[in-house]
């Protein structure tokens with residue numbers, strides 16, 4: 596009886612882990628000509644955003660709520676895994692007209 600419970604719990608844990616893995620996506624954002632592309636992203640909790648800087652100058656991806664702030668040099672990348680649902684507005688500290696938005700669903 597006890598062994599059966601342990602097996603059932605292990606299978607349940609594995610299936611939760613599996614479905615989380617299956618759902619998580621990596622979303623690529625290219626920085627090119629002083630702009631994020633795409634500007635607007637729809638994502639889910641657990642997804643990872645990867646910025647790739649194709650420009651010849653450095654940029655940042657700076658969350659307005661200050662929870663992250665990445666400086667991204669030319670030909671470099673930065674990434675963040677989204678931990679909670681909500682609306683994220685971010686920008687580049689060097690070019691205040693560079694703005695991006697991430698809509699994070701649960």
Ligand SMILES: [Cu+2]
Pocket residue numbers: 629653654655687688689690693
């Ligand atoms: Cu910039």
